[in-house]
Amino acid sequence: MSTVEPFVRWAGGKTWLIPYLPKIIGDINFEHYHEPFLGGAAVFFSLNYSKLSYLSDSNDKLVNTYLQIRDNPQAVIKCFVQFQNSEKEYYRIRDEFIPRTPEEAAAQFIYLNQTSYNGLFRVNKQGEYNVPYGFRTTWHYDIRRILDASEKLKNTRISVGDFEINKHKIKKNDLVFLDPPYTVSHNNNGFIEYNRNLFSLEDQKRLSRFIDYIKRKNAYYILTNAAHEEIKKIFTKEGDILLELRRKSLIGGRNASRKEISEYIFTNIPQGEKNNG
Secondary structure, three states: OOOOOOOOOOOOOOHHHHHHHHHHHOOOOOOOEEEOOOOOOHHHHHOOOOOOEEEEEOOHHHHHHHHHHHHOHHHHHHHHOOOOOOHHHHHHHHHOOOOOOHHHHHHHHHHHHHHEHHHOOOEOOOOOEOOOEOOOOOOOOOOHHHHHHHHHOOOEEEEEOOOOOOHHHOOOOOEEEEOOOOOEOOOOOOEOHHHHHHOOHHHHHHHHHHHHHHHHOOOEEEEEEEOOHHHHHHHOOOOOEEEEEEEEOOOOOOOOOOOEEEEEEEEOOOOOOOOOO
């Protein structure tokens, strides 16, 4: 199956990683694909792959959107095309529109994602989405992205829950892609306050133990994380590989500088040689 474009934009998404993937993955002939921090699923959508995949995320609204795109794309589109891109309409859809069906909830999610500030997903203590309007006045959404994504998602199992929810389904020669919320900022000692609550340093250590489990299953993993000494300490494992890649920062306001930052890639896929799985 050919690659497609993600149908949502996602803060911290891995579109930038796509050009590096062929070299990282090499020629391994992996079986099933797992992605337990789904987000925008840039890596999943980039793979020319049609076998069964297990996708999950702890964000129930995001998971519902993926399920509806997979199973009911036309119903999502029917609702979505009624929304207009204006500040007034944005706050109406954000604060007043009450979805009556899972398909309407998915259409609302995509609309807010596309028209909000930087595509962020943030809720208040009451669980209410509170990201402001993004003033993307030239925004136009091609609904073919929904149809293409729906086709790509046909052979997937999608679930909501912690990253270990499909742990028992990992088998020999499977590939697990891990892109957790970053607990620390890049190249310095600061903690990211919002993500610190969402995914703590203890969660990072639990994820490290999860990787040990993946390796015991003789499966492959790829982990992306912030380039930080604490992260290196947690995830460096004997026989595995650490790559440091540089990319442009894509998060920030209109006048924010797009400086280069480093990210770590950890994997147990042998690099620089042919692999047949």
